[in-house]
Amino acid sequence: MRSHILGRIELDQDRLKQDLDYLATVPTVEEEYNEFSNGFWKNIPLYNATGGSEDRLYRDLDGAAAQPTGHAAHVPYLNEIITTVYNVDRLQMARTRNLKNAIVIPHRDFVELDREVDLYFRTFMVLEDSPLAFHSDDDTVIHMRPGEIWFLDAAAVHSAVNFSDFSRQSLCVDLAFDGDFDEKEAFADATVYAPGGTPDIPHRKPFTAEHRERILSLANVIERENFRDVLFLLAKLHFTYDVHPADTYDWLIGISKRAGDDKMVEKAEQIKGFAIGARELGERFSLTTW
Amino acid sequence: MRSHILGRIELDQDRLKQDLDYLATVPTVEEEYNEFSNGFWKNIPLYNATGGSEDRLYRDLDGAAAQPTGHAAHVPYLNEIITTVYNVDRLQMARTRNLKNAIVIPHRDFVELDREVDLYFRTFMVLEDSPLAFHSDDDTVIHMRPGEIWFLDAAAVHSAVNFSDFSRQSLCVDLAFDGDFDEKEAFADATVYAPGGTPDIPHRKPFTAEHRERILSLANVIERENFRDVLFLLAKLHFTYDVHPADTYDWLIGISKRAGDDKMVEKAEQIKGFAIGARELGERFSLTTW
DSSP states (O other), rough: OOOEEEEEEOOOOHHHHHHHHHHEEEOOOTTTTSSSEEEEHHHEEESSSSSOOOOOOOOOOOTTOOETTTTGGGGGHOOOOOHHBBBBGGGEEEEEEEEEEEEEEOOOOTTTTTOOOOOEEEEEEEESSTTTTEEEEEEEEOOOOTTEEEEEOSSSOOEEEEEEOOOOEEEEEEEOOOSSOOOOGBSSSSTTTTTOOOOBBOOBBBHHHHHHHHHHGGTTOOOOTTTHHHHHHHHHHHBBBOOOOHHHHHHHHHHHHHHHHHHHHHHHHHHHHHHOOOOOOTOOOOOOOO | OEEEEEEEEOOOOHHHHHHHHHHHHSSSSSOTTHHHHHHEEEEEEEEEEEOOOOOOOOOOOOTOOEEEOGGGGGHHHHHHHHHHHOOOOGGEEEEEEEEEEEEEEEEOSSSTSSGGGGGGEEEEEESSTTTEEEEEEEEEBEEEEEEEEEEETTTOOOOEOSSSSSSEEEEEEEEESSSSSGGGBSSSSTTTTTOOOOHHHHBOOOHHHHHHHHHHHGGGTTTTTHHHHHHHHHHHHHHHHHHHHTTTHHHHHHHHHTTTOOHHHHHHHHHHHHHOOOOOTTTOOOOSSS
């Protein structure tokens, strides 16, 4: 994987708690990208293109400054972190993200945007320890620890899950550059940049041909009405078995073929293209319309 | 089934649309009973025990009057329906409920409350036609049509689903009585009470022993991490196959036994008891803590 630890900050638990308490009171809304998620996924924009507290769509700012939303003033500690730790000149979007009993299925980001994907620089910091919450990036699964600032390679096939009800609030700060850059330029506070930390990489069970065969036996039960459920079930497997997240889609295609439903095969191939191939800005996808 | 059509009103589409537009702007929050649902389930209280706009917990009023919430004034047409069609003296709670790409798993209501279940009288009216949205009640699946006022036998094993993204906004008016009553007492407007309407009962495919065996083959793929997903997948089957909703739980128990995981068997038996057996007021249940 290309994702890696950029540095680490010591979180002030008392100040953090006040911000977390505010975030918990913000109602959940339907997400811009809710094709990708299942369960409780709550994104709260703190800085974005418009300053709108409900504007959750990531888009290129083209040199304009990111605007604080109405939420930013209610999370003074996180606001301080954003504006003192990170290089706000490069800031595109800052938001808190929480997952509970939920998965964001394997996908690639930025494919619908204009820049070379390598000019987008997504950082991610977990604010609370949630032992059953994981990220994946290509061949690796990560358990992020609070205070670790990660470069998240959102242009790779990646996914996130929280198998539990335990809150996993986090701060996602998106930066973008116009040309070649050094990743230390992501930070205003140069003392924070200390790459090379050893990540917590959970052990995954071996994935065998026999297990693959068991998975393909889902052809026995897949139907159009549960197609989406099967996808989300498959998407979780790579977090506990040593297999690539993109295999999710190949299993779904294989299961659909065994089930002998051409429409299902077509939709499985479409969702693969949409999630990890190319898609247009604002393009939506239905897993349930046939 | 004991659920049946109580009557029908002609909905004023222009006035309704304004109310629906308001309801669409109300953010979704975590639901009191979110163990039961998956996907988009949005309940907005219009009348309840406290008048609190965020108070979604159904409880006995013990003779006190239900209070309008802050939302009631924003839906003047629905408010007029509630206060002129129904017997507000018996009103316990009135709320709008919407499901999209979501299921509420088979369960029984009122089991945690004090009265004889037959003294609770839940009415339900769909406000929009959503062709892939269904209710179930014991042995029957129903496609409700807009304007039909249903007695919903919430004390029976029942479930609801919307297989599509199409909005299925509805008005759920809960009444309660202190002793024997005639169901026409549910209405202030006696002209609305016109039982005996023929419901739209969709055809379901036969459920065979061979299909049951295929379902039990989910033992090949069930794991603690996808236990909840398997439950929700199973819960959908009775909407398209002619089988009782409670079988959902017996399949889950059977699959868990075949998988040979005693903890899973225990949890499957617990969720069965919680959903369709007895539970305490405010009792919660985790499908993901092991």
